[in-house]
Amino acid sequence: MLLGFKRQWLGDFAYYLTLLLDKTLRKVVSQHPGYDPSVQYLFAFWHGKQLLPILELKHHRTKRAVLVSASKDGDLLATWLKNLGYEIVRGSSRHQNISALVGMMRKLKEKYSLGFGVDGPIGPIYKVKPGMTHMAQKFKIPIIPVGSAFSRKWIIEKAWDKYEVPKPFAKAAFYLGEPLMIDETLDLATQSQALEKAIDTAEAMAKQLLSF
Numbered sequence: 001m002l003l004g005f006k007r008q009w010l011g012d013f014a015y016y017l018t019l020l021l022d023k024t025l026r027k028v029v030s031q032h033p034g035y036d037p038s039v040q041y042l043f044a045f046w047h048g049k050q051l052l053p054i055l056e057l058k059h060h061r062t063k064r065a066v067l068v069s070a071s072k073d074g075d076l077l078a079t080w081l082k083n084l085g086y087e088i089v090r091g092s093s094r095h096q097n098i099s100a101l102v103g104m105m106r107k108l109k110e111k112y113s114l115g116f117g118v119d120g121p122i123g124p125i126y127k128v129k130p131g132m133t134h135m136a137q138k139f140k141i142p143i144i145p146v147g148s149a150f151s152r153k154w155i156i157e158k159a160w161d162k163y164e165v166p167k168p169f170a171k172a173a174f175y176l177g178e179p180l181m182i183d184e185t186l187d188l189a190t191q192s193q194a195l196e197k198a199i200d201t202a203e204a205m206a207k208q209l210l211s212f
Helices: 002-024 051-057 072-083 097-109 131-139 188-209
Strands: 026-031 042-045 064-068 087-090 113-117 143-150 153-155 164-166 171-176
Touching: 002 051, 002 072, 026 188, 042 051, 042 131, 042 188, 051 113, 051 143, 051 164, 051 171, 064 072, 064 097, 072 087, 087 097, 097 113, 097 131, 131 143, 131 188, 143 188, 171 188
Parallel strands: 026 171, 042 113, 042 143, 064 087, 064 113
Antiparallel strands: 143 171, 153 164
């Protein structure tokens, strides 16, 4: 119980810390003309670049849910995300994967938008796993490729995903790409490769925004 309380306290602390950091960032936000903030989407981004998408997608007008690991460390993350206004689906591709998939599909049926790092939870880095493309194909929900970039940042080099944290007062660029519909006639491997290219394009657009 004490450890659970500590993780919750750390999650609350992370929430206030990231809100403070967020207020210092000089943001540039752009989007493809086809993006509509009132439409249900699946948001795809790289696991190590999830901080800015999480902070920005809380402004999306539909109900929002995110996938969080069922591990004890995930308790901290779940507290942080709940404070930001997200519904939480617990599980991962390694543990409780069936319950996680069922939970995400339930949220999609309830018209939630859903986002997560599509190369997680353990990589390989910048390689799309088939989970999101499968859900997009099944529910006919468009995917929004997401890109983010910082002028100054810390990179956790020992982490498999090279997690990025912006330094205070850095310039932050956020880009929402063209909605991508998953073709029912193509296999998921081909669709995943197309999504990889779309995310890389969104990442490149975010880096270009840093120069404005």
